[in-house]
Amino acid sequence: MAAETASLLPSQAFPSQPTKITSIKTLAESPGLTSIPAAYTFTPDLHDQVTCVPEGSIPVIDYSILISGTPDQRSKTVHELGRACQDWGFFTVVNHGVPENLLSSILDGCKGFFDLPEEEKQEFKGNHVLDPIRSGTSFNVSVEKAFYWRDFLKVFVHPVFYSPTKPAGLSEISLEYSQRVREVARGLLKGISESLGLEGSYIDKALNLEQGKQIFIANLYPACPQPELAMGMPPHSDHGLLTLLIQNGIGGLQIQHKGKWVSVGALPNSFLVNTGDHLEILSNGRYKSVMHRAMVNSKATRISIAMAHGPSLDSVVSPAPELLASSKGNEPAAYAGMKYKDYLELQQSNKLDGKSCLDRVRIQAV
16 A cells, blocks of 8 residues: 555644643643644645445454364454455454453553653653653654644563553553453464465464564543544554554544545454554565554543554564465565564654555565
């Protein structure tokens, strides 16, 4: 997929960057706030098309069948998984085995973190994109001219587990949650390997998932007095292989499908899963990383938790050689190899801009 232009363009009228960036939560809770500061304002793209797809059209994968179904059931589910990666880059996972009370508990724990006093959250600010714990606002305020209506907590949870020490209980809950979600992600990647005609363990071994980077990202999108002018997160694709997302029942996720933005709701007790840049690279473009964005709401605060699963930091990700050879002759590689650590630093250190980071490793046809 070619790089896309962001659907919302930063306003030209914002003032110079403030010397101190307050959290969006603090800003949103300011007494009498009826409009948003100019530095958080985006000009809507008049050509934007947003649609709601009919219920049942977004692929649904039954994880229990993928793991323990009959050979025929499992073969059908692997095929459906491959089609979802190819046609949508996005799917819903049900019957995943992660307890519903654990999903509720981790959402509550993250709310507790965002509710901490500002000075306590500052203890976990972090300075570098590879710091194991970082909290803050927007995405990268050092390079952005217009800021996003979002506070975040990013934590590395594998191969070494980290967690903020506050609030009480968050560390224990996030450890259990991370381990359970990691199992689901590896099960999905086994099915995706098979859907590409590879061994089930291919992705796991080729990208050293035993040491794979797992990143816990909690997002807070407070209620906004002018949601039509604000943006929670701009159009972007994710690094890594798969991202598994849950949210607190408040909508706001939109994905790009066939040139239109699709508003996506979640089935109860399910994961919303999108494919990342490195699955697109490994599959040599057969499977696409999906563009998505986060909108904001005028009445309700949205909390989402995304769990990103990537290769080990030292893995060089390039198209699988087995997918480049065929009876019709060798298929040219569409992407150059890059170490995952370098890609991660590249994406996280710059402003989000469509799929521009993926374009850095795309090989242009001569």
